[in-house]
Amino acid sequence: MKLLTLNFLTCAIKTCKTNASSFPLHPRDAELEIQEADVNLPFLKNILPRLMWEELRTICKELGLPDLPPTPPTPTDLISGGNSTDTTEGRTQAEQEPSQTAKDLHRVLLETCIQEGKLVCGCCGHEYAVKEGVANFLLPGHLV
Amino acid sequence: MPEYLVRLAQIHETFRKAELHALAELAGVELEIVKYDDDSPYCIVHLPSDAAAKQVASRAMLIQGIYELWGQGSTYDEFRSNVTETSSTKWPTYQTSTFSFRIERYRGVQAPAEQTRAIIESFQFLGFKGKVQIKNPEASFRIFEEYDLDAKEPKYLYLGRWIADSGRDAKNTYDLKKRHYISTTSMDAELALLTANIAQAAPGKIFYDPFMGTGGFPLACAHYGAVVTGSDIDGRSIRGLGGSARRGQTGKKNVEMNFQQYGLEGNYLGGFVSDLTNTPLRLPSSHGVTTETDFAYLDGIVCDPPYGIREGLKVLGSRETLLPTERATHAAQYRTEGYIPPKRPYSFTALLDDILTFAVSTLVPNGRLSMWMPTANDEDVELIIPQHPCLELTSVCVQAFNKWSRRLLTYRRKRASEIPEGALEEMAKRAYETGTRASDLNDFRRKYFQGFREFEDMKKEFIRMKVGAGVKQEEARAEADQIQEAKVSAAEKAELAKKEVEARTKDAEAAAVKAEELNERFNAEART
Numbered sequence: 171m172k173l174l175t176l177n178f179l180t181c182a183i184k185t186c187k188t189n190a191s192s193f194p195l196h197p198r199d200a201e202l203e204i205q206e207a208d209v210n211l212p213f214l215k216n217i218l219p220r221l222m223w224e225e226l227r228t229i230c231k232e233l234g235l236p237d238l239p240p241t242p243p244t245p246t247d248l249i250s251g252g253n254s255t256d257t258t259e260g261r262t263q264a265e266q267e268p269s270q271t272a273k274d275l276h277r278v279l280l281e282t283c284i285q286e287g288k289l290v291c292g293c294c295g296h297e298y299a300v301k302e303g304v305a306n307f308l309l310p311g312h313l314v
Numbered sequence: 315m316p317e318y319l320v321r322l323a324q325i326h327e328t329f330r331k332a333e334l335h336a337l338a339e340l341a342g343v344e345l346e347i348v349k350y351d352d353d354s355p356y357c358i359v360h361l362p363s364d365a366a367a368k369q370v371a372s373r374a375m376l377i378q379g380i381y382e383l384w385g386q387g388s389t390y391d392e393f394r395s396n397v398t399e400t401s402s403t404k405w406p407t408y409q410t411s412t413f414s415f416r417i418e419r420y421r422g423v424q425a426p427a428e429q430t431r432a433i434i435e436s437f438q439f440l441g442f443k444g445k446v447q448i449k450n451p452e453a454s455f456r457i458f459e460e461y462d463l464d465a466k467e468p469k470y471l472y473l474g475r476w477i478a479d480s481g482r483d484a485k486n487t488y489d490l491k492k493r494h495y496i497s498t499t500s501m502d503a504e505l506a507l508l509t510a511n512i513a514q515a516a517p518g519k520i521f522y523d524p525f526m527g528t529g530g531f532p533l534a535c536a537h538y539g540a541v542v543t544g545s546d547i548d549g550r551s552i553r554g555l556g557g558s559a560r561r562g563q564t565g566k567k568n569v570e571m572n573f574q575q576y577g578l579e580g581n582y583l584g585g586f587v588s589d590l591t592n593t594p595l596r597l598p599s600s601h602g603v604t605t606e607t608d609f610a611y612l613d614g615i616v617c618d619p620p621y622g623i624r625e626g627l628k629v630l631g632s633r634e635t636l637l638p639t640e641r642a643t644h645a646a647q648y649r650t651e652g653y654i655p656p657k658r659p660y661s662f663t664a665l666l667d668d669i670l671t672f673a674v675s676t677l678v679p680n681g682r683l684s685m686w687m688p689t690a691n692d693e694d695v696e697l698i699i700p701q702h703p704c705l706e707l708t709s710v711c712v713q714a715f716n717k718w719s720r721r722l723l724t725y726r727r728k729r730a731s732e733i734p735e736g737a738l739e740e741m742a743k744r745a746y747e748t749g750t751r752a753s754d755l756n757d758f759r760r761k762y763f764q765g766f767r768e769f770e771d772m773k774k775e776f777i778r779m780k781v782g783a784g785v786k787q788e789e790a791r792a793e794a795d796q797i798q799e800a801k802v803s804a805a806e807k808a809e810l811a812k813k814e815v816e817a818r819t820k821d822a823e824a825a826a827v828k829a830e831e832l833n834e835r836f837n838a839e840a841r842t
Contacts, residue, residue, distance in 0.1 A: 171584035175543060178611060179586075182594040193596055207580030212518030213541050220611040220678075280541075283584065298594075303570070304552050307545075307588035310648030311656045312641040314592065314631045 171303055172205075174279040176229055177221055181291035182298075182307045191292040194225040197233055198297070200287035209268045209276045215245050217279075230278060238278070239271075248272040315360040317348065317383040318367050319474040321418075321458070323376045323482065326508065327352040330376045332709035332724065333511050334359070340514045341369040355420055356458060356472060358383060364477050373481040373538060375508045381456065381474025393471040394436070401473075408475075411444045411452035422461040422468060433457065437473075484537060487576070490530075494575050495567035496560060497528045497551060499625050501618055501686075505713070505722075506534040509616050512709065512724050513684035515540040519613035522676075524590045524669070527551050527625075529569040531616045536573065536581035540614070544569075547628065547657070549587035590668055591629045591660070597675045610678045610727075618686040619665055622752055622759040627665065628657040633750040662756040663700070664746040670702040670725070677727035682708075688720045690761045704728050718762065 181192035223242040230238055250269040268276070289298040289305060296313070299306050322330050331350060334357075338345035343366040349358040355378075361367045364382065371380035384404070385397030415434050419425070434457075444452070454476040459468035488503035490496050501509075509531060515521055517539030523531045526544030528551055536542050546552055554568030573582040588594050598609045620627045636644070647653055666687065673683040683705065689698070691714070699707065705725035712721050746755075753760045 171586060175583050175586070178543075178596055179594045180596045182588060182592045184592065187597065205579065210517075210541065210580070213520070216518040216613075217520065217541075217611075280580070280583075302553050302568075303584055304549060305586040306549055307586055307592075307594040308547070308549075308655045309592055309630055310653065311632055311636060311644035312648075314655075 171284055171300065171305055172280055173229065173233075173282045173284070174217070176284075176289075177226055177279075179289070179305075179307075181293060181296060182309055183291070183294060183296060183313055186291055186293045186296075189293045192294070194222070194229055194292075195289035195298065196292055197229065197284060198288045198290050200233060200300070201285045202233065203283045203285045203303075204277075204281050205283055207276075207280055209273060210280065211248065211266060211268050211272060214248055214268075214272055214275060214279075218242060218245065218248070218275075226278075233282075235278060235282070236274075238274075243271045243275070248275070315344070315346070315362055318359050318361050318477070319381040319383045319458070319472050320357040320359055320371070321378045321381065321474075322355045322357055323378055324355045324420075326376060326505070326711070326713060328713075329508055329512070329711040329722070330357070332711050332722075333374055333376050333508060334370070335709070336512045336514055336724075337370050337374055340516055341366065343370065345370065354460060356460060356470075358386075368478040371478045371480045373511065375480070375482055375485065375504060375511055377480040378482060379479050380477045381472075382477055384455070384473040384475055386470070386472045388470050390433075390436070390471065393473070394439070397437075397473050398439070404475075405440055405442075408453045409441060409443055411442075412447040413442055413444055413453045413455060414446065414448050414451040415455045415457075417457045417459065419459045419468070420461060421463060422459055422465075488534065488537065493572060495528050495554060495569065495572050496530075499618075499620075500528055501530045503530075503534070506530045507537065509684050509686075509722060510534040510538050510540075512711070512722065513614045513616050513682040515614060515616075520611065521614040521616060522595075522612050523617050524588075524593070524615070524672070525617045525619050526569070526585055529572050529585070531618065532569075532582065532585075533572055533576065533578065535614070535616060536578040537576070539581070541581050541583060543583040544585045545588045545593075546585065547587065547589045547630075552585040552587065589630045590665070590672060591631075593672065595672075595676060597672075610676055610681070612676045612681060613678060614682045614684070615669075615673050615677065616684045617669065619662075619669065621688045621762075622659070622662060622756040623688075623762055627660055627662060627752065627756060627759075629660040629665075630655055631658045632656045633658045659750070659752040659755050661746040661748075662758055663698075666700045667702075670700055670705060673725065673727065674702055674704040679727055679729040681727045683725040683727070684722060686720050686722055688718055688758050690718050690758065699723060704733050706732075718758075 176194055176197070179193075179195055180187055181195065183192075186192040221242065223238075227238045227240070230236070248269055248271060250267040283303055284300050284305075285303050287300050289300060290296070291298075320334070331347060334345060334347065338361075343362055344360075346360040347357065348360060349356075351357075361370065367380045367382075371377050384401040385393060385399070387393030387396045415437070417425075417430055417433060437457075456474050456476060458472040458474065460470045460472075461468050484507055485504040488507060490500055490503055493500075493503075510521075513521070513535070515535035515538040519540045521532065521535040521540045521542045523529075523542070523544040526532055526546050527548075529544060532542035532544045544552075552569050554566055554571070569585055570579065570582065573579040586594070644656075648655075666685075669685060670683070673681075677683060687699075699710065699721075700723075701707065702725075704727065706728055707723065708726050709724045710721055711724075712719050749755055753763070
């Protein structure tokens with residue numbers, strides 16, 4: 171599972187969901203893998219405002235990945251030469267080149283995968299196992 | 315606005331307009347359907363430009379091609395004069411271009427070559443002086459003859475200049491027969507792609523399928539450029555431990571490999587095992603965010619929920635409430651290898667409402683939910699389409715089978731400003747079927763296994779008996795129909811009578827209670 175998914179996942183237990191500490195889930199004993207993919211600039215632009223940035227930084231820190239900037243990048247930060255606004259306006263989407271910021275973000279969100287390990291809820295401590303890149307969120311009988 | 319002729323595929327007719335509108339909206343162009351008939355593959359639309367026409371058609375599944383309309387008519391004389399009227403201003407543009415000229419006959423027989431030639435030559439008045447070139451001409455023209463079944467003469471004619479072909483070829487690329495990993499309930503590739511089109515999957519968007527199985531829908535959405543994720547209550551279908559449903563295929567296959575087969579692994583975020591009623595996806599309530607739309611993150615949800623027939627409809631939980639000792643056993647053992655969480659059957663209507671509620675919490679404004687839903691053909695179908703005050707039903711497409719059909723329902727997530735005040739509060743907890751057995755919980759399943767067989771079988775038996783007794787078959791059939799109707803109304807009457815009896819019993823009970831009360835009071839008074 172790619173790291174972006176962790177930005178959407180909380181604990182599955184209903185009583186936990188109302189508690190802020192159930193998000194994000196904390197990876198433990200995680201085996202990471204890089205699956206290379208082309209930078210998807212339109213997607214990055216679209217998903218950027220929907221990210222929970224603080225939580226994303228926490229996860230990166232816990233996984234020992236390079237630190238992300240303290241504030242989320244702006245859409246213009248994603249395009250190389252994005253600071254000179256006059257040129258970017260005229261260019262079409264296809265001509266835009268991703269900046270280093272976009273490449274770094276792409277690396278973290280869409281190329282880094284958790285293959286094995288556990289995801290732990292910060293509220294109740296329940297562990298969700300990740301096997302072969304697929305996390306299991308089914309709750310045992312006594313927790314439903 | 316200029317007129318364009320859309321050559322549609324003559325299949326899944328009720329989906330065609332829905333797809334056209336969805337794709338036009340996605341491309342941000344204004345489209346107006348001028349002439350459309352479910353029985354015809356030719357449809358006339360208004361579109362702003364050739365570029366817009368190309369944009370709409372290029373990824374459509376139920377379009378074969380799009381043409382600039384140069385004329386139409388019901389006889390060749392009328393047709394030719396209409397061509398002059400409509401298109402004479404455009405003739406000079408193509409005067410020196412290389413060109414091709416073809417005839418397509420819909421439902422007609424192949425005419426002799428000299429007749430086709432004569433028809434084409436009768437269009438000499440267009441005044442083209444360029445070279446005829448069949449392969450890659452600069453301008454390509456086509457006459458469309460539309461026939462009635464078994465008719466000798468065409469009933470209607472069109473002339474069009476070719477603009478673009480469609481994306482219909484994708485249905486061959488994604489054909490289930492060629493896909494490495496499928497299951498018994500995988501959706502047909504054409505319909506999966508069509509669903510992705512109607513849900514407006516596109517580059518930059520994120521799509522989710524809560525019942526992914528072997529990933530047919532996410533794959534279709536990824537084909538159109540969306541980034542996708544999915545989940546299923548059965549982890550074996552995602553990890554691929556259960557083996558492939560394809561006969562004779564061995565070795566490990568999984569959803570990830572399906573994406574690799576089409577070179578789409580970059581668009582696949584990965585799947586996870588979960589149950590929609592206990593979803594791990596973040597919902598607005600989890601952070602106390604009040605403005606739901608600020609929190610949403612999905613552009614689209616596409617799914618084919620389990621109907622409880624071939625694929626069981628189950629959610630987490632136990633049929634009976636667990637005893638404390640049983641709970642203790644689960645708590646003690648859930649970490650052991652091979653522990654399987656208990657599951658219980660669930661009401662289908664409740665599940666559909668759960669999907670809507672989930673969609674409302676997670677879809678961005680204008681995001682789409684496209685879901686398939688089965689229905690028995692004999693029910694009054696319009697009544698049971700699930701609704702939600704925050705979702706607008708944009709299209710209903712029907713794929714009919716013999717005794718049941720399934721429908722593709724598409725909803726648009728309304729903006730906060732569109733939702734009437736107090737509408738959400740009115741969504742009080744609805745009543746669902748109760749029970750612990752699958753058939754008690756799922757109306758469709760029950761009907762499927764008995765309902766729409768019962769009447770049919772009885773009718774056949776009745777006709778057979780009557781025919782045996784020397785009555786003509788048609789008469790027997792008519793009589794059988796009458797009896798069926800009578801039976802239905804009898805059932806209704808019985809229902810009414812039952813209700814009345816119930817009401818009376820209630821009255822009688824109330825009276826008895828009152829009498830008891832009075833009696834007591836009387837006794838008490840007597841004692842004092």
